[in-house]
Structures are given as structure tokens and as C-alpha cells.
Amino acid sequence: MSGTDDAPAERPRVFGTADSVYVRIVRLTLIEKGVDHELVPVDPFAPEGVPPAYRARHPFGRIPAFEHDGFRLFEAGAIARYVDEAFKGPALLPEGVKARARANQIISIADSYAYRPMVWGVYVERVEKPAQGEPSDEARLAAALAEADVCLAALAALMEGGPFLAGPRLSLADLHLAPMISYFQQAPEGAARLAAHPGLAQWWARMSARPSLRQLGLCAG
Template sequence: MAPVKVFGPALSTNVARVLVCLHEVGAEYEVVNMDFQAKEHKSPEHLARNPFGQIPAFQDGDVVLFESRAICRYVLRKYKSAEADLLREGDLKDAAMVDVWTEVEAHTYHPAISPVVYECLFNPTMFGVPTNEKVVEESLEKLKKVLDVYEARLADHEYLAGDFVSFADLNHLPYTFAFMTTPHASLFDSYPNVKAWWERLMARPSMNKLGAAVAAASKA
């Protein structure tokens, strides 16, 4: 069976979100790189995959998808097993808690952490744009308020949705991983429950595989 295809550089945070899910369920995949400088993501071939001309896109036979979180749900559903049931759609309450904390990532955590990653990492290293310290400072203040809530939640639960790892946790990986390479990584030291949760996630075999995939992409 041909492996599924993921379109977009493995170094992209939104692509990494998909790769982590593929690793978690043990699915074979192929990354099809996109040359941004050649505007390959705006080519007719890619616009047929994603009419907004963004990455990642995804192909599994005649199923062509975009939007990283939607691709992840497809992957986690298709390759679901007793060992890897990360959406828990068979259990009404568990599935709801997975959804709640997946939405919190998208609408509350991501808007607070991603500007720090852009300002401290992507802008200076990839786009030659200097860090806007005011944006960083304001975002860190927002992030602290979010982490206060996470700290309390993770005092009573090993993972965000409950005492089981889920898509809600995995969703946090790409941007948190990037944040940890910025000068503000030590912020997490003030939140011991969050830090312990993060270390539990980082110890998962799927994260080692992601590191290897990203390293291979860096050399390519």
C-alpha cells in the first residue's frame, strides 16, 4: 500500500503537527517538500490540494485534505487502535474533553505562544526581521495567564483531557517545541505541573521520530 503523502517542509510547525500524529499511530508516510521561494505552494497543482495555497496538504489515495488539525483527526481516526486511540470518539465524555482542550490550544494557547515563536525564532532566523520586544512582552503576559490555568488543570490530571494522552496534548507540541528554543524557555520552570506534562510528552517515541525527520529535512 502506498504511504500517505504530506505536502510541505517537515521544518514547518503545522507540518510537524501532522507528522507527530502519523508517528503516534505508526503510519508510513512520505513528505513531499514544497519550494516556497519558487512559490510552489501557489502552483495550480497545490491550489488543487488547498485552495488557500497554504501548507500542509495531505493525500491518501483519492482523499485530499488541508488544515493541519483536520488532517490529524483523519490520521488518528483511520489508524486508530487499542494502543493509539487519541480522539476517543467511542466515549462521549472522553471525546468531549479531548475536543475542549483541542479548542483551548487553537483559540487560547496558540494565540499567546505563537507570536513569541515568530518574533524570537522565525522572524530573525528565516525572514531577517528583527524581534519586536513589545509583542514578545505582551504575548508572554498572555501566556502566563494561560499557563496559570494549565497548571491548575494538570495538578489533578496527568494530561489535558484527563488521565490519558490525547490529540489535545499532541496539538501543543509544535509551537511549544519551538518556544523551548527561544530565550524565554525558562518561563515553564515557574509551572512545575506544566513542565512535568511537557517532559512526559517529550519522552514519547513519536517525538524522537519527529526530531529525526526534522534533522533529515534540515540536511536536505
């Protein structure tokens, strides 16, 4: 599924914060497609809350939201798939039915099982809280690491030795998981668990060297 030849030229807008995993997923997709875009700051965790006008873009008050040529979307997965199909550039989902299903399965695993333990359970507890002078919740951290172990094992098995998560070429699956791993591996326990899966560790080294990830400050260190 390659991009169309007649996509409107209006610069897309992404609404959210630069450090959000799901905003990063959308922005990585845009960058990999070679699409210039604008990040419009919206912080759902601001003391005053979500701006009331933003609810017209996202009735649930989450980020990101997206607009292109008057067309509005919310939910990162839907936005990323739209970007892949609406713009020229390398296709970011495999052509084969089975390979495409595998990519979508990995995206679902990342959303349903990896995001919360890896980011909120491991990164926040081990990295962000101590940086703010708060104690880590060790019980929560241990539970999150156990969940992360299951996710990493499943992902490593699904890779089947490929250079990318869903086959020989970069896909939306890679761009979906990468921002989560970027946070997860900043915790010593996360880095150790990633290293225990050589295929995933090599995948992350490859991903973190990509210009798109470096542009957004997602690196291996």
C-alpha cells in the first residue's frame, strides 16, 4: 500500500507533546514518509487540564490528534495508517496479507501489553520518579518487569530472525514499538532485559541509529 500521487499539499498538524509515546509514533511515521509537519502543543497533564476547544478534536481529551487538509483524526494507529496511505514515500505496511497481519499483531501487542508496563511501570518508576526526587514503587516496578518479560519474549519470537519486527523492511510495527523501547531501555532493568534478547537488541541498535529517531531524540543511550 503505497502513498497516493495526488495527496493534498497542506502541511499536516499533530497536536500533543513532544515527549508523548503516541505523538512520537505519528511523527516518526511522518518523518519516514518525508512529510513536513507542525507539532501543536497540547498537554493533557497541564494543571489547567485539556483546553476545552481541544475536545472538538479529541472527545476523550487524549493525544495525539491530527489534521491534514481539513481532515481530522485521533488515535495514533489510525493516524499512522492514514499517513502511510495518503503520502508518497516508502510503504510502511507489508504487501502480503500474512505479513501485514503480523505487523498489525505486533502493533496490537505494543498497545495492549507493552506500553503501560514498559513506560509507566518501568521508566516512570525507575527513571522519572527518582529524577524528580520521588521514591520508586518497587512492587509496581517488579510487576511491570514481569509483564515486560512476556512482551519481549513474544516479540522476539515473532521477529523470526528478521532485521525488522515484521519482515525485511521497516514497517509501522517498528515505528509503533520504538518510542516505548526508547523509554524502557533507559532503566537499567529494561536495558538488561532487552540485551537478553539479541535479536531485539540488534533491532533497537538499528532503529536508534535511524535519522527519524535521532531527529526526535530517541537514541540508544
